[in-house]
Structure formats: C-alpha cells, structure tokens
Amino acid sequence: MFFASCLGTVIGLIALFLIGGFLLAGAISALSSGDKPNVAKSSVLSINLSQHFNEQSQTNPLGSLTGDAEGIPGVYDVVRLINHAKDDDNIEGIYLNANGSGNSFASSNEIRNALLDFKKSKKFILAHGDVISQGAYFIASVADKVYANASGAVDWSGYNMDVFFVKGMLDKLKIEPQIFYAGKFKSATEIFRTTQMTEENKVQTREWLGDMYQYFLQKTSEVRKIDTVTLHNLANTGAIQTPQNALTAKLIDGLKFESEVKDEMKKRLNIDKYGKLNVIDITKYSDAVTFKRSGSNRIALIYAEGNIVDGSGGDDAIGSEEFVNMVRKVRLDKSVKAIVFRINSGGGSALASENIWKELSLAKAEKPLVVSFGDVAASGGYYIAAPADSIFASPNTITGSIGVFGIVPNMQGFFNDKLGITFDGVKTATYADAGAIYRPLKDAEKVFIQQAIDRIYLQFKQRVAEGRKKDMAFIDSIAQGRVWSGEDALRLGLIDRLGGLNDAVACAARMAKVTEYRLREYPEKGNWLNELMGRTKSEPTAKIKEQLGAEQYQVYKQMIEIKQMCNTPQARLPFQFVIR
DSSP states (O other), X not given: OHHHHHHHHHHHHHHHHHHXXXXXXXXXXXXXXXXXXXXXXXXXXXXXXXSOXXXXXXXXXXXXXXXXXXXXXXXXXXXXXHHHHHTOTTEEEEEEEOSOOOSOHHHHHHHHHHHHHHGGGTOEEEEEEEEEOHHHHHHHTTXXXXXXXXXXXXXXXXXXXXXXXXXXXXXXXXXEEEEEEESTTOGXXXXXXXXXXXXXXXXXXXXXXXXXXXXXXXXXXHHHOOOHHHHHHXXXXXXXXXXXXXXXXXXXXXXXXXXXXXXXXXXHTTOOTTSOOOEEEHHHHHHHSOOSOOOSEEEEEEEEESEEESTTOBTTEXXXXXXXXXXXXXXXXXXXXXXXXXXXXXXXXXXHHHHHHHHHHHHHXXXXXXXXXXXXXXXXXXXXXXXXXXXXXXXXXXEEOOOEEEEEEEOHHIIIIIIOOOOOOOOSSTTTTTTOXXXXXXXXXXXXXXXXXXXXXXXXXXXXXXXXXXXXXXXXXXXXXXXXXXXXXXXXTSSSEEOOHHHHHHHHXXXXXXXXXXXXXXXXXXOHHHHHHHHHHHHHHHHHHXXXXXXXXXXXXXXXXXXXXXXXXEEEOSOOXXXX
C-alpha cells in the first residue's frame, strides 16, 4: 500500500506539472497573440538613436505580459518602419532622441537615408539631445530642427581610433605568440608582436578612417549648408566646446529642454498646451503595424552577423554548420526565387569561411544571389561574399582585409617559471605533438604552418578573383590584408554598387523577375519557449556588457576571441578597434 500510495502521488504530481505547463503556455500564447498596440491619430514616431539594432530583430516573448514591446526591430526593420510611417496617415512626424549612438557607420547610414526619404512626405522630423555624440549627430542632422540642452554637449572633435596591444603583458607572463601571416597589411597579429601600430597599418587606417570622416563631413554639409572645409576646421581648432558654440557654428538650431521640443511638436500638430501628445516608440510601432511585404513569390533573406566559427555557432556567431544547412535549405526550396545574404562580420575561421563559400557558390548556380554588406564585411566576411552575382555596400562599410594569419602560443616560460609546471610524455612520430602549447615550435613545424597559411591565402585570392572576374595579379595588389572603405571597394571592383539592404532586395527581385514577393528571413525564429530560453541564456552576457560599458566590453570580447584565434588559420579583420 505504501508503494502504491507513493506511486499515485508521483503520477499525480507529474500530471499536475504537465497540466500547469500547458495552461501557462496557453496563457502566454493567448497574450502574445492579443490585439496590436494602437497608433492614435496625429502620432509622432520616436526613435532612440542610442538603441542598438542588430541585423535581425530580437524578440521578447514576455512583452505582452510585462507591457513592454515584444521585441527590438533589426536595422532593416527600422528602415522599413520609417518607410511605412512615411505613408501612414496616423504618423505626422518623427522625433529623434539623439542622446548617443548605438549603431556603427553603415547601419546609421541606412537609417539616415530612410529618414531623408521620409522627409519627401513633408512630415516633420525634430531631433534633441542632452549630450549629442558625432554618431548620433550624423543621423540627427537630417532633422528639420536639431536642438541641444544648453547645459549638455555636442561632440565635434573628429574621428579617433584606438587599438590596444598585449605584447607587454605577454612578455611579463613569458608567453610567446608564435605568429604566421600572409599579407603585409594583415595586422591582426600586431597586438601580440608589437607595442604600437606598424607603419603599414597606420597607412591603411589613415586612408579608410579618413574616408569615413570625409563622408561624415560631406553628408553634414549637404543638410546643414556648411562647406566641408569649415566643418573640418571646427574640429581641428576645437571650436565646439559647448552647445552654444554649436549653435553659433550653425550645427544645431537651438538650445532647448526636451519638454520644450515636445511643446513645439504640439504646436505643429495644433494640440492645445494641455492636450495629449501621442508619441509611439519605434519598438511599439513595430508591434502595431504590418510593414513587411506580401506576395506569392519568396525571396530568402539570410542575416549573417558575428564572428565566423566552425560548427554550430550561436546567437552572436556565424556557425559554418548552421549556415551551410541554412543556405542549402533555401537553395533546394523551389518556392525561393532569389537569395539575399546580409553580412556584418569581421571574419574568423578560414575553414568555416570556405565551407560557407562553397554552399553559396552552389546556390548562385541555381538562383540569383545578392550580397549586402553592413557595418563590416571584411576578411572571412568578404570571403563568403565572393560568389555573389552582385554586392552592395554603404560608402562607410569597412571591407576588404583579404589575408590570413595563424597563432600558436608557446607557454613554456609561463608554465615553468610562473607556475612551476613541467610537461613530459612519449610519442610515436616526430611531429605527433606538433602545436603543443607547452614548448616552442621546431623549425620544420614553423615551415609547415607558414606553408598552410600561404596555401589558404592563395585559395582566398583565387575565390575572390573568380567571383569578381578579376586577374589574380590585380587581386593580389589590393589584397595583402588591406582594409578598405565601401567607396574604395567600389572603385577597386570589390563591390558592385553603393546601397543598403533595401537596394539589395530590390536587385534580387529584378534578377528573379518578380514584382510581388515576400521575404522569408533566416535564421528562422523558434517558438515562444525557445525564444524565452534563448533570452535567458543571453542575459548574463547583456549584464556584463552593461556593467563594463561598450568600449570595455569590446576589450573583454577580444580577450575571449584570442583563444579562438589559436591553432586555427584565421581570415579575420586585422584588429579590434574602438572609434570615437
């Protein structure tokens, strides 16, 4: 009887757990599929420029329960939402919160271009910031009026790029990074072998960073009607130290508190001083409206964001196994008429890049393949783009960096002298322990590794020459690991057109000869439970990023990525950098 009673209790608890789980799932499902948020008449669409937008939207499965938005739109979603707002009778204007910039060059450029198109509707755009960074100003400058807090700041100091070096630390720890590379500009290994930038690296950096800055000045000049020489001189002389200086220089239109800007919006909308101003954030607007195309034909849009790694990868990486399967799936899907591949990556594993390249090459043979570059599409990020029928990039995309490197750490001094650890063993062949980190490489092993690096570099150049239909000698002259801006990439033939993801999708549709189509976006979103679990797993990383801050988090990430670089040939962007 005792065992029967226990068994009954256990079965009852299991049944109760299952029923409770189904009820909870049903409740969340019902809430998440409830009514869309309402967009009131005479609303103003609000965009916080400090919000970071990933390439693909991020979902919040508990948004309906907490009252928050059900997700954060991706960059292309933001562009499409602005386009939708242009023709939305309920949206009368856009308010840009310019307190900082959460997005890099090319992403900001795509959002900026969408806002410029929005202005054709004759609806207003107002921008305000307490502390306006240069990145935020780049977008906010398109507004009809740009306002700053009189007690805040407007940054107009020019672009600065910092690289950190770990050679001194490794020397102190007695760790020797045994380095192999192909391409005189392939400076990824500089952080391990020097204490400052090499002259080659400085040359290429001055050029591409100068291109980025010149583009910033040109675009500011167009909307503010101030010549680029004057704009550059304002930075060179340190003339903009206060918002009042910015007002005098005509970079902004007034000094106001945010509440005063909202009062101005009320006047524009003929709302009484005590009336309600309807402001809807773009994340809520994303939930409220249907902004994606519909049609009988399908175009696959694949987002590839993060480091390129072997295996399955993860939420913030491009795993070769996952992406090969993804591309194969859309390649074999007869309902998919074309593929748009969006890349935002500084590269990574050379082998993973080769595997993705191969599957994309097979896809190109069967249907149109158009590639769109985001903020960065360099090294391995460029490698996987090589098969494309057409490549689009922004003028301020960072690209190129066609080169390869490898690192094998020798930690003998660290183990022996710092930790008192020694190693011994037996082997059945001369090179059975090749690559062991507890001893230096033998001369013959160094030759083997350099030969492997050279073979991969040759293969990389061959892939590019074949894809771009260029002579190998020419590709070699512009490769060498050198980083280029999008504008230079167009001049050199590394890309076909300047434009954003919207342009790439339109090109794919033309090539496929379809006018009515819908986008099938990959990686595909899972069910609400998978999304919830994924959100839970990503929270520790988000917490670390919040505590360290954006710049320090990039350093933290690189320390983790150093491990990924070791013992595997890398087609990776030359360096991690912070641009201000």
